[in-house]
Amino acid sequence: MTFRNVSSGLAVLFLMIGCGGGSDDDSSTDTGGTTPPITDPDDGQPPADCSGCVLTADVDDFAYSPYTDMLERAYLGESIYITGSENVSWEALQELGDMIDTMVQYRPDMVDRLRDFGTFYSVYGRNEDLCDIPYFEEWHHLDNYCAGGGVAGFRDNPTATCSERNILALPNDPYQRGQDTGENTCLHEMAHIVMNVYMEDYQRDEVRRRHEEVLGTDLWIKGNGQEAFARSNADEFWAELSQVYFNANYNIDHHTHNGVNGADEFKDYDPVSYQLIESVYIQPADLR
């Protein structure tokens, strides 16, 4: 989800329900799996084999300046900082960092720009929820907000957050990452950051124009005739199609998705939108 273009509580609620794909049907309910305990070193120190893992209290000189204080733990690979509390495993921070590094690997200019804005990404732990993340406190009072799958900000709040459960595809990930009816919500929120923070106005206008064009076609409509979430607005159009490009959306027509997934399928199905997405990311990858 993303919260620009929001002028009423009703609009907020709609975005919250749809964003990341969770909703009122079976895909938003816990799958009943247990939560494996964190297997960090007992002392909570960064793992010896992780050169990018740091306790933020110990760092005098960050590789770039985050726009605001990060949480206790942080990881930096090749792009932006990933941060989480002591309740988030180092493994999850590294996994998300590596995923984002892969998304942006062909765009060093994007990395520079995101760093210039002080962008970082945060993670809420396997036993935490969205409201444990302090960067979006103005939304905490909203119905169902705390159970959401993630959120992304804008240039005045250039950060996104998602769940350790989704990053590690834990058994009780409500978004069932890695399954046919599951998705990578962390990638979805990072795509919002790409649009909200990295893009220039003219690039966002291109996304909006293409979204408007698509609304005049039968693209991104489900087999039952309902519109997929990608059609709901330009921001979600960008985030959902970024997921499809990186093979990180639903594999089958279900819930708010029409089942088109992966770069090859995307290119055949909607080559114009594909070119728009590829013009930003340059090369696809499999980040299901």
Ligand SMILES: [Zn+2]
């Ligand atoms: Zn979204």
